Amino acid sequence: MNNFAVEINGLEKTYKTESESLTILKNLDLRIEEGSKVVIIGESGSGKSTFLNIVGGLDKATSGSVKVGPYEITSLDEKRISEYRSAYLGLIFQFHYLLKDFTALENVFLPAYMAGMKKNVAVEKAKSLLADVGLLERASHLPSQLSGGERQRV
Structure with missing residues (x-):
């Protein structure tokens, strides 16, 4: 029996305005086995970001099911x-959202510290x-002292 890290069935996403309805994803099925690596590619406007936003819990599907872990x-x-995004998922955005007046270490440990982790534990986890x-x-280093790739990794 396969263990799937991601299992998607019948995923659909439609955006509606007063004048039109635009279906971005339609009847998408996908299974990704634990430990595998997957690349999502496609033309601009094909639904890659919409798909990843749904899997990341940042957007809601119109229909279908998405199981992650x-x-x-x-x-x-x-x-x-919020618990899912905080405890289980890691997202790297195209553009970083770092606090410009805080060091790389502070930018990494702050979310855990704000979520209730003891400061010394959060700092050690951030260093790791x-x-x-x-x-x-x-x-x-401050974000302004880091390259774009370094900022994304932070």
């Missing part, structure tokens, strides 16, 4: 979606994460 995200309320992406030696 233990979470059936299409049925979660806002509190559980920065080491994982090859940025521990840049921990004391």
Whole structure:
């Protein structure tokens, strides 16, 4: 039996305005096995960002189901979606959203600290994460002192 990290069935997303209805995703089925690597490619406007926003819990599907790990995200309320994004999922945006007056280390540990983790634990976890992406030696740098790729990794 396969263990799927992601299992999507009949996913659809339609945007509606007063004058029109635009279906971006229609009847999408996808299964991604644990440990595999997947690349999402397509032309501009083909629905890549919409798809990733739905899987990331940032947007709601019009219909269908999306299961990521233990979470059936299409049925979660806002509190559980926040828990999913905070505890289970990592997102890297095309444009970074770092606090410009805080160091790389502070930008990484602040979300955990604000979520209730003890400061010393959050700092150590942040250092470990920065080491994982090859940025521990840049921990004391401000975003303006980092390259674009370094900012994304932070």
